[in-house]
Amino acid sequence: MSSRSKILDAIKKNKPQLSPLPEIPEFDNETVDKVAFLNEVMSIIGGVLEEIKDMDVLPSVVEAAYPNKKIIGSNIENFPLTTLDVNSIEDPHDLQNLDLIVLKGEFVVAENGAVWISEKDLVHRANAYITQHMALVVNREDLVWNMHQAYKRLELDRPGYGVFISGPSKTADIEQSLVIGAHGSRSMTLFLVG
Amino acid sequence: MDHPSAAAIFNKDEARTEWHDKALWYVRSKRDLSAKSIPEWEQLRQIASAIKAHALSNLDNYLVEFEENAKKNGITVHWAQDGKEHNEIVHSILKAKEVKKLVKSKSMLTEECHLNPYLEEKGIEVIDTDLGERIVQLSKEPPSHIVMPAIHKKKEDIGQLFHEKLGTEAGASDPQYLAEAARQHLRQNFLTADASLTGVNFAIAETGGVVVCTNEGNADLGVSLAPIHIASMGIEKLIPKAAHLGVFLRLLARSATGQPITSFSSHFHGPKPGSEMHIIIVDNGRTEQLGRDDFRKSLNCIRCGACMNTCPVYRRSGGHSYGYTVPGPIGSILSPGKDLKKYSSLPFASTLCGSCSDVCPVKIDIHTQLYKWRQIIAKEHELPWSKRQAMKVAGYMFSHPNMYRTAGKAGRAMLKVTPKTLVNGPWNVWGKSRDLPPPPKESFRDWYLKNRVKK
Numbered sequence: 213m214s215s216r217s218k219i220l221d222a223i224k225k226n227k228p229q230l231s232p233l234p235e236i237p238e239f240d241n242e243t244v245d246k247v248a249f250l251n252e253v254m255s256i257i258g259g260v261l262e263e264i265k266d267m268d269v270l271p272s273v274v275e276a277a278y279p280n281k282k283i284i285g286s287n288i289e290n291f292p293l294t295t296l297d298v299n300s301i302e303d304p305h306d307l308q309n310l311d312l313i314v315l316k317g318e319f320v321v322a323e324n325g326a327v328w329i330s331e332k333d334l335v336h337r338a339n340a341y342i343t344q345h346m347a348l349v350v351n352r353e354d355l356v357w358n359m360h361q362a363y364k365r366l367e368l369d370r371p372g373y374g375v376f377i378s379g380p381s382k383t384a385d386i387e388q389s390l391v392i393g394a395h396g397s398r399s400m401t402l403f404l405v406g
Numbered sequence: 407m408d409h410p411s412a413a414a415i416f417n418k419d420e421a422r423t424e425w426h427d428k429a430l431w432y433v434r435s436k437r438d439l440s441a442k443s444i445p446e447w448e449q450l451r452q453i454a455s456a457i458k459a460h461a462l463s464n465l466d467n468y469l470v471e472f473e474e475n476a477k478k479n480g481i482t483v484h485w486a487q488d489g490k491e492h493n494e495i496v497h498s499i500l501k502a503k504e505v506k507k508l509v510k511s512k513s514m515l516t517e518e519c520h521l522n523p524y525l526e527e528k529g530i531e532v533i534d535t536d537l538g539e540r541i542v543q544l545s546k547e548p549p550s551h552i553v554m555p556a557i558h559k560k561k562e563d564i565g566q567l568f569h570e571k572l573g574t575e576a577g578a579s580d581p582q583y584l585a586e587a588a589r590q591h592l593r594q595n596f597l598t599a600d601a602s603l604t605g606v607n608f609a610i611a612e613t614g615g616v617v618v619c620t621n622e623g624n625a626d627l628g629v630s631l632a633p634i635h636i637a638s639m640g641i642e643k644l645i646p647k648a649a650h651l652g653v654f655l656r657l658l659a660r661s662a663t664g665q666p667i668t669s670f671s672s673h674f675h676g677p678k679p680g681s682e683m684h685i686i687i688v689d690n691g692r693t694e695q696l697g698r699d700d701f702r703k704s705l706n707c708i709r710c711g712a713c714m715n716t717c718p719v720y721r722r723s724g725g726h727s728y729g730y731t732v733p734g735p736i737g738s739i740l741s742p743g744k745d746l747k748k749y750s751s752l753p754f755a756s757t758l759c760g761s762c763s764d765v766c767p768v769k770i771d772i773h774t775q776l777y778k779w780r781q782i783i784a785k786e787h788e789l790p791w792s793k794r795q796a797m798k799v800a801g802y803m804f805s806h807p808n809m810y811r812t813a814g815k816a817g818r819a820m821l822k823v824t825p826k827t828l829v830n831g832p833w834n835v836w837g838k839s840r841d842l843p844p845p846p847k848e849s850f851r852d853w854y855l856k857n858r859v860k861k
Binding site for chain 1 (some may be wrong): 672
């Protein structure tokens with residue numbers, strides 16, 4: 213008998229009586245100022261929130277936030293600061309010198325600052341991790357309150373990949389001291405557009 | 407070694423014990439602040455617990471559904487009954503592609519299976535990439551905490567270790583500097599690895615994918631570069647639907663470190679183009695635990711570590727004193743099911759204060775289960791001789807009220823005149839770091855008869 217059947221048989225024999233699956237309320241919060249809340253959360257998670265009025269100003273605000281970055285990639289079509297066309301890269305190892313990645317995300321969750329990006333928007337999965345710095349761009353109308361609402365609207369790439377990114381890469385493994393920039397992004401700015 | 411003996415070694419350094427205690431309490435306090443900021447926190451715990459109970463009650467069907475959907479996503483699914491089989495599967499995947507270097511993100515399951523030494527023996531270099539895990543790997547120790555593997559180490563220890571192994575400056579102990587050195591060292595390994603292995607936080611039956619949560623981004627950096635991704639998961643990681651992640655991701659990081667969510671919550675539903683992805687579903691004693699009515703709920707665990715951070719015994723004895731892969735309260739209810747004799751002292755490494763159950767995001771009745779394991783251990787004659795005799799004497803005493811009263815009277819009289827050195831002799835374990843309060847003049851019974859019983 214295969215291990216698969218042995219495990220499944222053991223579960224059949226040992227599992228308890230079927231218990232009901234609970235309903236999950238949406239837990240919406242209609243009174244909260246979501247942008248103000250997000251702003252506070254961003255500082256807790258080690259990121260920065262910048263509100264901008266439209267996409268036209270994006271290049272200048274990115275340049276101001278990240279001056280003197282040499283190798284810049286983006287998933288935004290014809291983004292003027294781009295110096296490395298990530299679409300032309302085949303082997304993700306060739307992204308290793310990326311200084312800054314500018315990524316348009318699908319939506320952001322106010323309660324925890326998490327931006328959802330799926331594989332098609334990442335171009336390469338490695339883009340989000342191998343870069344030294346990261347700028348995320350989300351439309352103001354794509355701001356939801358909590359994770360329940362987030363899962364209601366997201367569509368998982370199947371097959372594929374998607375990730376909630378909440379702030380830069382960080383660690384507190386040495387005496388609980390927070391260090392920003394563990395393996396991936398050393399900083400993260402979220403630009404909220406509109 | 408049993409828990410009291412191992413804890414005694416840890417306690418020899420009083421200053422360090424106190425530091426360890428405070429470091430963990432700090433994390434517990436952050437958890438409290440985070441939990442209290444959510445009005446529906448208790449409701450979320452209830453829902454999470456019910457989802458897990460439901461998933462366990464239908465686990466065979468969910469596993470089949472998961473496998474089917476994972477295959478549709480282009481993932482190869484393997485099944486392993488125990489640690490040995492798991493390790494052999496990992497090795498066969500790596501061998502087929504002549505892998506020389508494997509980068510790993512945190513996985514308590516592979517610790518449980520002792521994967522690293524197994525692969526190293528086969529000539530494969532294994533690099534743990536979570537900073538804490540890398541620290542304990544370099545110092546040839548197991549993790550002492552499931553979320554903060556190197557929480558028992560001071561920055562000076564890590565500075566010395568990195569000086570020896572990574573060539574950092576002698577005497578340097580600044581966390582920023584040390585973390586940067588680790589970043590450079592690990593990045594080279596990420597770029598040269600032939601395969602990556604991750605644990606699994608949640609597996610979704612409905613979609614056939616797995617979710618991995620990290621703050622460092624190490625799991626993703628490994629997976630997104632190397633051409634092979636192996637994800638190892640225990641059967642209990644399964645949840646029915648993606649929507650359930652909304653509940654668990656709100657609870658996990660808040661319970662673990664007080665963060666609103668981890669930096670990266672990655673949803674893997676297949677390999678990246680040109681790569682392969684494998685999932686190994688592991689039993690290793692879990693189906694047995696599923697059959698134990700009193701202990702089944704321990705399989706709810708989402709490995710947040712909150713029970714460790716709050717436990718007064720864990721905080722003052724350190725993770726290594728437990729001698730089991732998962733230390734602390736949750737480990738003490740998981741381990742006896744694996745080997746009752748070997749881990750018979752662990753359910754006693756608790757004051758039964760119940761704080762672990764109070765902070766558990768999936769409402770495992772940890773302290774009740776600790777108590778139940780104690781009863782089984784006593785019945786199976788796995789108590790140490792001294793404890794057995796003490797229980798016998800106490801049992802006799804409590805069933806003979808007259809003798810109990812006489813002994814109490816004698817004790818009160820004796821304590822007044824006996825010198826402290828004698829009271830706190832080596833036989834009095836309780837008195838090792840405590841003093842008895844002054845003996846009362848009379849017993850509660852005497853007081854009650856005098857003041858409350860109408861004459």
